[in-house]
Amino acid sequence: MTITDKRNRFDISTGICPISTEISTSGHLIIGGISTLELVKKYSTPLYVIDEETFSFRSNEYLNSLKKYYENSMILYAAKAFACTTIFKLSNNLGLGLDVVSGGEIFLALKADFNVKNIYFHGNNKSQDEIEFAIKNGIGKIVCDNFLELEMLQNCANKLNRSVDILIRLTPGIECHTHEYIKTGHLDSKFGFDLEYLDDVLSFIKNKGTNLNLKGYHAHIGSQIFELKPFQDTAEILLEQFDYTKKEYGIELNELDIGGGIGISYLNEDDPITIDEWAKTTTDFIKAKCKKLNLNLPKLICEPGRSLIGQSGVTLYTVGSIKQVPNGRKFISVDGGMADNPRPITYQAKYTAAVANKMNSTETLETVTIAGRYCETGDLIIKDIELPTVKAGDLIAVFSTGAYNYSMSSNYNMVPRPACVLVKNGKSNIIIQRETYEDLIKNQLIPKD
Numbered sequence: 001m002t003i004t005d006k007r008n009r010f011d012i013s014t015g016i017c018p019i020s021t022e023i024s025t026s027g028h029l030i031i032g033g034i035s036t037l038e039l040v041k042k043y044s045t046p047l048y049v050i051d052e053e054t055f056s057f058r059s060n061e062y063l064n065s066l067k068k069y070y071e072n073s074m075i076l077y078a079a080k081a082f083a084c085t086t087i088f089k090l091s092n093n094l095g096l097g098l099d100v101v102s103g104g105e106i107f108l109a110l111k112a113d114f115n116v117k118n119i120y121f122h123g124n125n126k127s128q129d130e131i132e133f134a135i136k137n138g139i140g141k142i143v144c145d146n147f148l149e150l151e152m153l154q155n156c157a158n159k160l161n162r163s164v165d166i167l168i169r170l171t172p173g174i175e176c177h178t179h180e181y182i183k184t185g186h187l188d189s190k191f192g193f194d195l196e197y198l199d200d201v202l203s204f205i206k207n208k209g210t211n212l213n214l215k216g217y218h219a220h221i222g223s224q225i226f227e228l229k230p231f232q233d234t235a236e237i238l239l240e241q242f243d244y245t246k247k248e249y250g251i252e253l254n255e256l257d258i259g260g261g262i263g264i265s266y267l268n269e270d271d272p273i274t275i276d277e278w279a280k281t282t283t284d285f286i287k288a289k290c291k292k293l294n295l296n297l298p299k300l301i302c303e304p305g306r307s308l309i310g311q312s313g314v315t316l317y318t319v320g321s322i323k324q325v326p327n328g329r330k331f332i333s334v335d336g337g338m339a340d341n342p343r344p345i346t347y348q349a350k351y352t353a354a355v356a357n358k359m360n361s362t363e364t365l366e367t368v369t370i371a372g373r374y375c376e377t378g379d380l381i382i383k384d385i386e387l388p389t390v391k392a393g394d395l396i397a398v399f400s401t402g403a404y405n406y407s408m409s410s411n412y413n414m415v416p417r418p419a420c421v422l423v424k425n426g427k428s429n430i431i432i433q434r435e436t437y438e439d440l441i442k443n444q445l446i447p448k449d
């Protein structure tokens, strides 16, 4: 056990906590005007908490920054980050569009009365049924990923006698790892058309794609990006294809979709770019490039997920057993883990946590590891974090869990998924119910023979 002489002064002003975060005089963590202890008393743990104010604030930051620098633009909320009817409704009301990747996400969007014209349907292996479902329901644009899909789209459009607006997903040869990126001549990716195939795509559209209206190009080079340049490089490569398409095929494109949004803070040392910086530099670049290529300014589309919903989310857990390994780590086990947050075990994602009932503690901190409850040695939510001494029953808050937590959750070990509650101005509402044991077995059948 490492003992440090630091005092626990958890800084709630960083981009890790929801913007409504406060600490009560009794040292309790407050989100959306409600004590997390009260939330837990009412809804139990594990509990996903979503702060509506943070989601609206981040969404408006994107919408306003982009409008400020570039009138003709649209922000799509990437549903995969957190797919939920209430968040879809909020997104629609805020004026966001939606990026979906499955029939299920389309179904959810329809249930949320999302404006179908503002929905873009992505995915590298859409089924015939999903394509039909999308077209029948008037989904705004389909982002075509491969030749099989191109054929299916054309057949479906013919069969339903509809004309379908499409974007083509291109693989621009930019590879992004968190905090760094490289440009590669060839990118080994399952997504999108390699640039070498663009002529084949355009010939298909010109000759056979009678019911397909090519509106523009799309690329998504990666997530959790901390640099400005990759967004400009993506736009540059796509705009060069706009130019080529106009010159060689006489097709003028009007939609430039540069994929997901900027990275966010998970740790205090993270220093993401700001939405305003991103909007200004990206749009300055696009305007200059269009001028150089003599192109009309296209509609600019971006599809952030993590940077809209990530900071809004906090997961609350109750501490259970505590194990001190002789001369080794101290494990603090909580009542959730890899099934409600698979990111640490899947790609060693890092998080920050605090003891929600001891936010003002000035106790000496100790280095502990927050372990999940699932039967995998690797089910560790945070390795080696400094916390005040915790005991069974204390409440752990893990921050920045709004994106890719609930949406990637599972029922591993037959554990019901947690509830999700939306908080704002001292009010809380369940937006996703806690699963029950009955929910876990509702699809299981025993053959009669």
Ligand SMILES: Cc1ncc(COP(=O)(O)O)c(C=O)c1O
Residues within 6 Å of the ligand: 078, 081, 099, 122, 220, 222, 223, 224, 259, 260, 261, 262, 303, 304, 305, 306, 307, 403
């Ligand atoms: C095509 C596409 N668009 C948008 C996103 C959202 O990315 P982010 O959550 O980093 O903004 C993703 C994420 O995987 C994606 O694949």
